[in-house]
Amino acid sequence: MSLGGDRLPGSGLFSRRINRAPSRTLATVVPWLTIALASLVPLSPVIASTPVIPPLSFMLLVGWRLLRPGLLPLWAGAPLGLIDDLYSGQPFGSAILLWSIAMIGMELIDGWLRWRGFWQDWLVASVVIAAYLLLSHVVASIAGGAFAPGLILPQLLLSFIAFPLLTRVIAILDLLRLARIRVLG
Amino acid sequence: MAAPQDRRPGFSKRAHLGLFTSYVAASAGAALGFVVLVVSLLNPTAFAFARAAANDVAAPAGRVSATTRSSGKTFIDVISGYIEAGSKNAQLKEELAVARSRLAEAEAIKSENARLKALLEVRETDGTPVTTARLIGSSSTSTRRFALLGAGKRDGVQPGQPVRSAKGLVGRVLEVGNRTARVLLVTDGESVVPVRRVKGDISGFAQGQADGTLIIRLIDLGINPLKKGDVFVTSGSGGLYRPNVPVAIVRNVTRDGAVAQIVSDPAASEFVIVEPIWQPITELRDPAQETTP
Numbered sequence: 001m002s003l004g005g006d007r008l009p010g011s012g013l014f015s016r017r018i019n020r021a022p023s024r025t026l027a028t029v030v031p032w033l034t035i036a037l038a039s040l041v042p043l044s045p046v047i048a049s050t051p052v053i054p055p056l057s058f059m060l061l062v063g064w065r066l067l068r069p070g071l072l073p074l075w076a077g078a079p080l081g082l083i084d085d086l087y088s089g090q091p092f093g094s095a096i097l098l099w100s101i102a103m104i105g106m107e108l109i110d111g112w113l114r115w116r117g118f119w120q121d122w123l124v125a126s127v128v129i130a131a132y133l134l135l136s137h138v139v140a141s142i143a144g145g146a147f148a149p150g151l152i153l154p155q156l157l158l159s160f161i162a163f164p165l166l167t168r169v170i171a172i173l174d175l176l177r178l179a180r181i182r183v184l185g
Numbered sequence: 186m187a188a189p190q191d192r193r194p195g196f197s198k199r200a201h202l203g204l205f206t207s208y209v210a211a212s213a214g215a216a217l218g219f220v221v222l223v224v225s226l227l228n229p230t231a232f233a234f235a236r237a238a239a240n241d242v243a244a245p246a247g248r249v250s251a252t253t254r255s256s257g258k259t260f261i262d263v264i265s266g267y268i269e270a271g272s273k274n275a276q277l278k279e280e281l282a283v284a285r286s287r288l289a290e291a292e293a294i295k296s297e298n299a300r301l302k303a304l305l306e307v308r309e310t311d312g313t314p315v316t317t318a319r320l321i322g323s324s325s326t327s328t329r330r331f332a333l334l335g336a337g338k339r340d341g342v343q344p345g346q347p348v349r350s351a352k353g354l355v356g357r358v359l360e361v362g363n364r365t366a367r368v369l370l371v372t373d374g375e376s377v378v379p380v381r382r383v384k385g386d387i388s389g390f391a392q393g394q395a396d397g398t399l400i401i402r403l404i405d406l407g408i409n410p411l412k413k414g415d416v417f418v419t420s421g422s423g424g425l426y427r428p429n430v431p432v433a434i435v436r437n438v439t440r441d442g443a444v445a446q447i448v449s450d451p452a453a454s455e456f457v458i459v460e461p462i463w464q465p466i467t468e469l470r471d472p473a474q475e476t477t478p
Binding site for chain 1 (some may be wrong): 214223224235370452
């Protein structure tokens with residue numbers, strides 16, 4: 001299944017086209033809102049005694065950035081990272097810094113690569129997520145506790161596997177984003 | 186799919202400026218993050234107010250999910266309970282009979298203990314729990330181990346108070362919001378609990394490893410007397426944690442201590458109890474008073 005414009009299964013959901021247009025507000029707000037909501041994952045029913053849950057909010061940021069370049073501004077890492085820091089349990093400021101660096105880094109990678117594709121996006125995302133998890137652990141171990149990179153391994157593998165699934169979710173959210181809900185005239 | 190080329194600014198001065206501004210803004214964001222991170226590493230409680238406020242706002246979502254967790258767990262328990270109902274019932278009845286007689290003995294020992302303590306004039310802080318609440322969240326993605334408690338300042342929760350479940354020690358309160366509190370779990374790398382082996386007077390420290398286990402370091406070095414299956418309880422030395430709350434069971438014996446599994450998995454306990462900070466109040470007798478009758 002290729003992401004060919006709006007010929008996705010489910011695009012018929014919003015099939016009233018005459019006299020309807022996508023809402024500008026909705027088209028802008030959806031990525032911000034989904035990433036901020038994913039930052040609330042620490043309040044989910046899972047009380048973990050080991051770090052097992054993939055960093056969903058960061059993965060959504062990477063996913064939105066790779067699937068829809070230019071939709072999130074380059075500086076989006078800082079405000080979204082701030083929200084994530086409030087709930088993640090990391091030392092405050094770690095996500096503001098790392099998410100900003102990740103956004104700039106992905107922009108540079110984008111300027112460097114000449115081609116886009118599923119496998120390449122997956123590879124880029126895997127590298128970015130691995131670097132993020134490792135640096136997060138470094139920051140957390142400075143704040144308290146031992147440095148043990150083996151700790152993040154299960155989480156890392158889970159994130160690698162989960163990323164393609166997450167891109168499907170983002171594609172569905174993208175349909176929602178461009179739903180024709182504004183009535184013209 | 187070829188990369189979109191429309192982000193190249195071309196000759197437009199305005200587009201050039203816009204691209205430049207966005208890079209400046211992003212770098213400024215990173216710089217801000219770095220400064221904030223350094224501040225919070227030097228002073229971990231610097232942004233506690235922001236976290237507490239944010240947690241207070243999001244607490245209802247956590248409460249709902251905590252209820253979901255407990256009901257989900259019960260559902261699975263009910264199904265597995267049906268499968269092994271008969272044999273388990275007989276076994277439990279037997280255990281209950283033994284436990285009842287042990288309980289009676291324990292009650293007698295408890296009252297004797299209270300009598301002896303009164304004789305020695307040892308006074309302790311009152312053990313009535315501050316409050317009972319649910320754990321409504323945990324730092325599930327970070328390598329730090331925190332949990333979020335559904336009770337805060339207005340329930341009387343204060344920083345430093347130990348948190349336990351019916352099974353054993355869970356952690357201690359670190360930051361307090363109005364309706365929520367952040368709990369440092371015993372499995373966090375920063376948490377150190379003074380512990381004692383139940384059998385024999387072997388004391389040490391249990392430090393978290395962030396992966397559900399604790400490292401136990403003994404105070405007296407020498408031949409390691411620990412064995413697999415040894416149970417450690419809080420020793421109460423230094424105050425803070427009330428003595429004789431179960432903490433961990435030894436899983437692997439190392440050269441100078443042991444790796445132990447925590448007794449009370451925070452995921453398995455529906456409600457936790459916040460206890461007051463424990464302090465043994467030892468009365469220092471004035472030697473001048475003793476000499477003059």
